[in-house]
Amino acid sequence: MDGQRAALASAGIAGREFVEIMSGRKRDRPILNDAVEYCKQTGATLVVAKLDRLARDVQFMFSIANAGINIRALDVPDLNTLTIGIFATMAQYEAERISQRTKSALDAKRRRGDAEWRVSRLTNDDRLRGAQRRREIAKTDKTNKMAAAFIGEMMSGGRRISYHRMAAKLNDAGFTTTKGKKFTAVQVRRLAMSNGLVAAA
Numbered sequence: 012m013d014g015q016r017a018a019l020a021s022a023g024i025a026g027r028e029f030v031e032i033m034s035g036r037k038r039d040r041p042i043l044n045d046a047v048e049y050c051k052q053t054g055a056t057l058v059v060a061k062l063d064r065l066a067r068d069v070q071f072m073f074s075i076a077n078a079g080i081n082i083r084a085l086d087v088p089d090l091n092t093l094t095i096g097i098f099a100t101m102a103q104y105e106a107e108r109i110s111q112r113t114k115s116a117l118d119a120k121r122r123r124g125d126a127e128w129r130v131s132r133l134t135n136d137d138r139l140r141g142a143q144r145r146r147e148i149a150k151t152d153k154t155n156k157m158a159a160a161f162i163g164e165m166m167s168g169g170r171r172i173s174y175h176r177m178a179a180k181l182n183d184a185g186f187t188t189t190k191g192k193k194f195t196a197v198q199v200r201r202l203a204m205s206n207g208l209v210a211a212a
Contacts, residue, residue: 013175014060029042031043061084155189162202174199174203175196
């Protein structure tokens with residue numbers, strides 16, 4: 012996510028940000044749907060750092076392209092009907108290859124009787140509830156509260172400091188996550204958002 016933001020910033024792209032963590036292979040994409048609807052209503056251009064983050068399904072890609080909005084992908088400067096078709100097909104093909112490799116690896120683990128092998132039975136609702144639960148824990152965890160206060164101090168007075176730098180400062184100060192690991196930029200951003208230090212995108 013930080014890499015995509017950096018690419019957009021380097022290209023001078025600014026505007027409303029829609030953040031979605033779902034796979035580009037999925038069609039049930041509520042955040043993407045919101046972004047498309049926003050572009051329809053405001054005439055804004057939908058900009059993505061990489062086209063394969065938009066979709067890895069040819070049919071779904073064209074449904075977005077035919078939604079009546081302008082689309083721009085930084086990794087495909089000459090985006091048009093032809094290039095969308097070519098790159099979407101390549102992205103879908105690569106996604107299918109990855110899926111097949113993963114399936115083959117899991118089948119091999121199962122044949123070996125690997126005790127650690129598991130297939131997730133979680134539904135999307137289960138994952139959303141799990142994410143909500145983790146956010147609730149993050150808000151009440153004493154360590155997170157202290158880390159959030161430190162983040163707030165670093166951001167006080169409107170100071171502009173990157174999440175990477177804040178993560179480094181937290182780690183240097185001896186802070187750890189609830190799992191006892193070092194902070195990353197993504198975790199700092201989530202902690203800042205969950206504590207209302209920055210607006211949720």
